[in-house]
Amino acid sequence: MPKWSWKWITLSLVTLSLAACNATPGTDGSQENTGADQETNQTRNASAGTGNALDDPSSGERKTIVFSAFWPNEQYEQAKKEYEATHPDIEIKLQYGLSTPYSDEGGDEAQLNADMEKYITSTNAAMLAGKGPDLMDLRYLSAEDYTAHRLLDELGKRMDQDQTFDKSDYFTHVLESGRNEEGLFSVPLTFSLGGMIGDQAAIAQTGVKIDDRNWTWNDFIATGQKLLAAKGPYKTVIGNGEGMIAAAGTDFFVRSIVTDNYGWFVDEAKRKASFDSQDFSELLKQIKGMFDDGIIAGGPAYFTNVTINSPTDYLTSLQAFGDQTAFYAKPHATGAAAGAAFTKEYNLGINAKSSVRDESWEFLKYLMNHTSFGFPINKQRYMEDVQELKDKGTIAPDKTGPLQGKEFRVDAAKLDRLEDFVNQAAQERNESGKVLDIVVAESAAYFAGQKSAEDVARLIQNKANTLLNE
Amino acid sequence: MAHQTRLSRLLLSLALGAFAAAMLFPIAFTVLNSFMTEEEIGRNYDLLGKMAEAPAGGQAAFVNLKLLPDWLTIRQYAQVLILSPKFLRMFWNSIALVLPIVAGQTLIGSLAAYAFAKLRFWGRDQLFLVYVMTMLMPFQVTLVPNYLIMDRLGLMDHELAIILPGIFGAFGVFMMRQFMSHIPYALMEAAKMDGAGHGIIFARILLPLAKPGLAALAVLLFVDYWNMVEQPLIFLQDAAKQPLSLFLAQINQSARGVGFAASALYMAPMVLLFLYAESYFVEGIQQSGIKG
C-alpha cells in the first residue's frame, strides 16, 4: 500500500511537471511563431525585391547577423528594419538580455540583477566556446577581458582597409579611445559629456576666478572653499539639480576622485595597491570634509553635476539652471589632458569567431552613420542635429522636466561653444572597474559614520590586492 | 553501560537536545518568519546589509532577531503560490529536471557500481579514482567544453543539457559502490551456483539488498540537484525553463517575507522526503561508510 501511493505520487509528479513544461508559456511559443512568420515574410519580401519569385536564390544565401544587447533598444529595432529593407540578403536577429517580465513582479531590481548575471555568464560561456552573437552591445559585458582574450574582431584594420570608411568623418578621439597596443576592438555609437553646469552670474558676484581647463579635484575643492568664503548667493558649491539626473552622492565623488587619482593608489604594472597608505584615508576624509563643509549638499548651488546626452539636452540643462549658466569641464586628474570628459555609450564589438564578420562590420558602419541619439559618433550627424536645432529656433522641453514644458529659444552661440567641448572632449571617463566598485562599496561604511577611514582603507586594500593579484 | 545513572542520562539528553535545537534554529527561524507580516519583517531586518547613518544619540541600530511573529499571516504564501505564477512554474521545472536525474543516476550509477564493487577487471581502482576525482572538480572547469558539447548535440536551451550531465554524475557510482561492497559475496556465490548470470544477480540480489543505499542516494541526489544554480543559469536561456533554485535570487531585498516563504516552500519537499525515508537513508549512508 505505501509503495503504491509513492509510485502514484511520483508518477503524477512527473506527468504533471512534463505537462507543465510542454505547455510552456504561450508567450514563448507565440514569440517563436511570430519570429518564424517574420522570417517568411521577410523572405517573401526579399524575393519580391529581386523580382524573382519563382526561383529565389537570395533566400538560400541569406545571412543572419545575431545582434545582442542587454537592454531592448528601439533604435536598434529601427536600424534593423531599415537595414534589412535595403539589404535583402541580410537578416538581423536582435537578442536582448533582459527577460520579458513573465509576471507582474517581473522587472524589479532583483529580477534585473538575476537577468544581468545570466546574460553575462551565458554570453561569456558562449564567447569562450567560440559561439555567441555576431555583433554585441558590450554594455555590462567585460569588453576589456573580451579584448584581452581576442574574442572580439580587430576593427582598426577594417577601418583602414575599408574604402568607404573615412575616420575623419567621426569624432576620432572618441572613436579611437578604446585602442590599445593590439588594436581597436569596439566602437561606440554615441557618447555623452560629463561636466558641471555653473551659475555664471552667481560666480561673478563672488569674484572667484574659475579655470575649468586645468583644474583638478584639489583645485576644485580650493575653489569651492573660496566660493563659500565669499558668501555669495549660494551656500553650496555642488548640489543636486532639481529634477535633473545629477549625481551628488558620496559614491559619485568617491568614484570620480579615486578614478582621477587611480594611478596613485594602484600600480597596474606591479599589480599592487596602496589603499592602506595615509594618503588614501586622507583622501576619504577630504571627501567627507566636502560634505561636512557643505561644499557638496542638496539644493541649489554654484555648480551642478550633469551628464549631457545631446545638444538638446545641453541647452535644456543650461536653461534649467538659470539664465546665465555655462557648462564647465569636470575637474580631472593632475596631468591629464584638459577638456571635457566623455563617456562612450553603446559600445559595440564584433565576435572574432563569427562567420559573418564582414556583414556585421557593414551593419556596424550603418549603425554608426544612422543612429541619432545622444552625441552621434558621426560628425556629420552631429552637425545635422545642431543645424536642425538652430533652424527650429526653439526647444519645447519635456513637461515633466524642471522647465515644465516652457519653450525657450535656441542660443546659437551656446551651441557653438558646445562644439568646442565636443571636439576637444579629451578624457575618457572610465569609472568602471572592480577596484573602484570595491572602493565605493566599502567606503560607504565610512561616510555613514560606521567605521573609521583607516578600517575602511585597510579593507579596501585587502580586497583590492586579492583582485589585482589574480 | 550499567553505571550510567538516570540523572546523567537526563543531563546528557538535555544537553544534546539543546544542541539539536541549535541545529534546528535556522530552519525553524526561516519557517516561523515566513508567517511574519511584511511590515514586521521590514521593521526587524531592514538594516541588513546596509551601512546606515549612525543615529544621533549614539545608540547603534541593529537588526532584531525574532523567532515568533507578532502577527501571523499567510500573505507571503499567497503571494508566492497564487499571485505569482513564477514560483510554481519553476517548481515544476525543478521537478522535471530533478526526477529524471535522480532516477537516471541511481540506475546507471548502480550498474556501474556493481562493476566496481563486485567485478574484477583491469584498471578498476584507477578508473574508480577518476570517478571520485570528478566529484571534486568545480563546475567551471568543464563548463566551456561542456558548452561546446551541448551545442554540438543541439541541446542548448534544452532541459537535457542539464539532465544528461546529471544522470552521468559520479556520485551515484561512488555511493553505490561503497554500499554494494558490503554485500557479502556469499549471496552472489549462492546464486551463481543456481546458474544465475550477472544480470540476474544484479537485479534479483544486489538491487533489493541495496534498497537503503538507493534511498539514501536518491535523497542526497535530490538535495544536490534541487539546489543547482550555475548549470541552469548557463544552459537554459529561456526564463520559462528555469528551475526553482534560481527563484530566490530573483526576489527583491524589499520582499524578504516572500523570500522566507519561498525558502520554506523550497526546502519542504526535501525535508518531507528526508523524514519519510529517514530510516532507509540512515541505513544506506551507514552501510556505505562501513568497510567490511
Added chain:
Amino acid sequence: MEERMTSSRRKKLRLLTGLFLALLVGCTLAGNTLRNLALPRVYLASAGSGTILHPYEGTATVMPKESKEIVNPAGWKVARILVKAGDPVTQGQPLIVYDDSETREQLLDMQTELKKSTLSMSLLQSNYREAAISGDEQKKENARVAIETAKLDLSTQQRHIQQLEKDLAENRQSVAPFDGVVTRLNAAVGFASSGSPELVLTDSAKGFAIECQIPGDVANLLEIGEDLDQISLIGRDSRQLTGAIVDIKESLPEQVNSSSGGNTGELPSVLPHSVVRIEIKDTKLQGGERVKIAISKESENSMITVPNEAIHYDERSAYVFTLDTDSGPLGNAYRAVETPVTIADKNSFVAGISEGLFPQQEVILHSAKDFLMDGMRVRR
C-alpha cells in the same frame, strides 16, 4: 538503531506530503483563477459603430407671433364682459360692453339744450320779424346778429350731440378686430381700466413661435428653414405640432470659458448653446401653451462610438483602455492597454472615435480599482 518509523508516523508524513503536493498542484491548476480574483475587475463595452445621435429635449412656451391689445376706448366702466380668456372670437364679435349711461344722460341733456336753443331761435326770429316790421334798422341788425350767434351755438350743439351719439354707438362695446383668441382678460365689471389693455387678443391666423436654448453640438447640425416635427403639446391635448426654424442665434459663451479650464481641445461639448426660434403653424394654438421639443440629429459620418465613461484625458490627448489578451496554457491573462484615440464627435453619452479603435473592440468602461495604468493586469 531502534525502529522509530512507526506506521503512524509514516501515515502522518504521507498525509503531509500529500497535502503539500495537493496544495502545489491545486495552486498550479487553480492559480490563474485565484490570481485573477486579486486583479481589479473591469467592466467592458464593445465599441459600437454608427452615427452619433445628438438628441435634444426641452420644453418651451408657445408665443403668438402677433397679438392685439384691446384697450378701453373711452375709459368707461365695464358693464358686461362677453368673453372669457381663451375664447376664440370671430371678427366683429363683441367682447366687452361698457357702461354708457353717463354719456347717454349727457346726450339727453344736450338734446334738451338743443331743443331749448331751437326754441330761443324761434323767439329771435320773431324779434327780427318785429324789428324788420318796425323798421328799426338798429333793432333789425341786433336781432340778425343774435340769430346768427344762436345758429352757431345750435350747430355746435348739434355736432356735440352727433359726436356723443357716435361715441355711444362705437364705444359701448369692444369688438374683436380679427379672428383670434382672447388670451388675457384684465377687465372687471364696474371698473374703468386706466390705460392698460382691457384684454389681449391673439391673431391665430399669423401663427405661433417658440424659442429654446439648444446645446451647441445639436444646434450646429440645425439649419434655418428646417422643419421640425417632434413638438408636442404638454397637457391633455398632446397634439403633435410641426414647426420650422427661423433663426439660430449663438448665445454668449460666458460660462463656457470658466468651466473649460482643462484644455479639452476641440471637444464639441463646450460649444456654446444657441437660441433657436421655431415657428409653429397651428390654428388651434392660442399661445402660452407648454410644448415639448425633441430634436435628434445624427452626425454625418458613421464612426466608432464608445461611451464617454470609457474615455480618459491627460494633458495632451484622450485615451481609452483596451484589453490585451495573453493566452496562456491555463487560460487567458488580460492587461489594460492605454490606447490613444482621436475624438471626432461627442454627445453627452457617447463619443465618436475617428482614430485608434476598431469596431467591436472591447474597451474598459470602468474598473473596480480607482485607477488603471497602462499594462496593469485586470480581470474581466
Added chain:
Amino acid sequence: MSKGRLRGDGFVAAIFLAPSLIGFSMLYLLPFLIGLYESFTDGTPGGSIVGLENYIELLRSGSFRKAAQNTLLFTGIGVPILIALSLTLAVLLNRVLYFRGWIRTSIMLPLVVPVVSVVTVWQILFDWNGSLNAWFDRVGRARVDWMQSYWSMSIIAVMYVWKNIGYNMILFLAGLQSIPRDYYETASLEGAGRLYRFRHITLVYLSPTMFFVLLISVINSFKVFRETYLLAGDYPYDRLYMLQHYMNNMFFSLNVQKLTAAATLMFGCILLLVSGLLRVERQFREFTD
C-alpha cells in the same frame, strides 16, 4: 580471499559500466581533458601551446597562492573540527538517551536544507548590523564586521559544521555499532581506563569509517563555496578567498587557461591526497587484518 574468485570479469564489467562510462567520459572526462589541454595554450583564437606558462603565472599570482592557502587552511582545520565534533556526537548519541531519535533527526536535517533557504539567517546573525553584533553591543564591546575580518573563516566553518555534522555522525554511529561489545567488556575487565578504551578500541575500529568520513568531509568542504559566495560575493575578505573564488573570477574574466590550470593543480593535489589516503587505508587494513 573472495576477490580472486571474480578475477577477469572484464567483459561483464564492460557491459555494466558501458552506460555510465559513455556518458561520463563524454560529459566529464572529455571536457576535463579539453580543459587540461587549454591550460597549456595561450587562449588566443589560434591557441598556440605555451607549455607550462599558465602554471608558472598561476603560481606567481599572489591571489592564487592565497586561495590555495586558504583552501588548505579551511580543509585542514574545518575537516578535523567537523570530524572531532561528529565523532563526539556519535559517541554521545550511542548511549541510551531520551529523545534519541528526535535529536538524531534534528542533527541530520540540515543535510537536506538548501543553502539559499537559510542564508538569510546567517546574514541576520553575522551582518554588521546583525544579531551577534547586537549582543556584543549590549555587553559593551565594539562591533565586528564578521564577514570582513579574520573571523570570517570561522563563520564559514560554523556553517560547514552545521550542514555536514549529521552525515558524519550517522557514519560514525554505524561504525560504533559495528564494534563488538565484548571488546569493551574484555578491556574493562582487564582494567583499561575509559580513555584507553576509546583510543585503543573505538578509534582503531572506527578507522575504516574514518577514511570514508574524511573523504566525504573533504568533498563537502569544497562545496562550502556556495555559502561563502552568497554571503560575501566574489571578492570576500582575503581570509575567505578560496580556490573556488579564484576559479569563479577567472571564469568571469574569461581566463579559461588560468581557470583550468588552477583546476588541474587542485586536481593533482586532491589526487595525491586521495591516493595517499587510499594507500594508508589499505596498509592499515592489511595491518589490522
